[in-house]
Amino acid sequence: MKISTLIVVAALIGLCLAAPPSAEEMGMTPDEWSNWVYSQYGVYGMRPSRAANLVGMILFIILWAIQGALALYYRQWWFGGAFFCGICLEFLGYLGRFLSTWDLQNLNEFILQIVCLTLAPAFIMAGVYCLLAKFVVIYGESYSRVAPLVYTLIFVACDLISIVIQAVGGGISATALYDNKSTDDGTHIMVAGMAFQVFTMSIFFIMTTDFLWRVHKGIRNPNVADSRANDPEIIAIRESPKMKYFVIATYIAFGFVFTRSVYRVVELAEGWYGNLLQHEAYLLVLDGLMMLIAITILTVFYPGFVWGRTHINAGAVKHSKSEKNEFQDVQQEHYPEQQEYPEQRDDGSYGKETESSV
Structure with missing residues (x-):
């Protein structure tokens, strides 16, 4: 095992041990222990690592700047805008945790971090959801069970619903916290919003896998015409190893x-003073590190690196093959000088026989 790996493991163990002792270890009743924890560790129930949260801030602000520049250069407005907002929320979340290390009882900073870190992935997924519709246009609508626009509408709508539910729950919990009341009602609403987000992501995974499986196996709907699959630009994108x-x-x-x-979902289901929230290592690894890796991957493999500034209209609708052929007949009659696109065969292919690969 490498020395660097041992250092990381040791640091994580140290973070886990930094959690407060239990009520049994302190010889206190649960109420006495809760009061003691609050007096020592504020609303967190532990002391956040100043260094770890500072590193999180720095890394996310770097990714934020890179993603913003790439979005402007490649004109990836939806994907770039969603990631821009999501990464900004990640940065604000770790900023709140970093500032809290000086004042563990500051409710504003606590609420800032928990709300921002909870909402951030929903914005990241809003960017990812739009990619499926673009995949459909690139590989061909004849492989898909529904039109590209339907994918976008379904998943973005569900994502917005998830964001609203989580925001409402966060607002209710924040108000309760300020009033020194139970945050359970708001927390349950936040958990419901996140559970709905997980459900939506699961459906997205299934539908994406189904579409790419059909592409891999060459399973087409012969009654559906592809809108741009035979365009030279799209062919070049599709056949590129990228x-x-x-x-x-x-x-x-x-x-x-x-x-x-x-x-x-599991963390907040325990409440704002649950075991997972009182062990920062879980949050840093299973939240911060997971999001950092995901965003880094889609920064290194940015959509613009694959299709450049080519506008891929994910709002395209599915046309029947007869409608497509009628359009081509009219085009040839009135504009014979224009280059003819190859006619789509019954199996949905164009021109020379080629194998689709994903």
């Missing part, structure tokens, strides 16, 4: 965000 790596990278990044989301 596209295959990008699809794989998207899957891996999704896995890290999904892991983080499941952890957060």
Whole structure:
């Protein structure tokens, strides 16, 4: 085992041991122990690591700047905008934790970090969701069970619902915390919002896998025409090795965000003073590190690196093959001088026989 690995493991063990002793160890009743923990560790129930949260701030602000620059250069407005907001929330979350190390009883900083870190992945997933619709346009609508626009509408709508539910729950919990009342009601609403987010992500994974499996096996709907699959630009994108790596990278990044989301559901289900929240190592690894890796992957494998500034209209609708052929007939009649696109065969292929690979 490498020395660096041992250092990381030792640091994580140290963070776990930094949690306060239990009521049994202190010889206190639960109420006495809760009062003691609050007096010593404030609303966190432990002392956040100043160094670890500072590192989180620095890394996320670097990714924020890179993602912003890439979005502007490649004109990836939806993907870039979603990631821009999500990474900004990650930065603000760790900023709140960093500032809290000087005042553990500051409610504003505590609420800032818990709300921002809870909402951030929903914005990251909003960017990822739009990629499936673009995959459909690139590989062809005839492989898909629904139109690209339907994927976008379904998952973005569900994502927005999740964000609203979590925000409402966070607001209720914050108000209760300020009034020194129970935060359980707001926490339960936040957990419901995050659970809905995990459910949406699961459906997204299933539908994405189904589509790519159909591409891999060449399973097309012969009654559906592809809108741009035979465009030279799209063919070049589809046949580029970068596209295959990008699809794989998207899957891996999704896995890290999904892991983080499941952890957060379990964490908040215990309440704001649960065991997981009182051990910062869990948050740093299963939340911060997971999001950091996911965002880094989709920064290294940025969509613009694959299709440049090519505008891939994910709002395209599915057309029947007869409608497509009618359009081509009219185009040839009125504009015979224009280059003819190859006719789509019954199996949905164009021109020369080629194998689709993902």
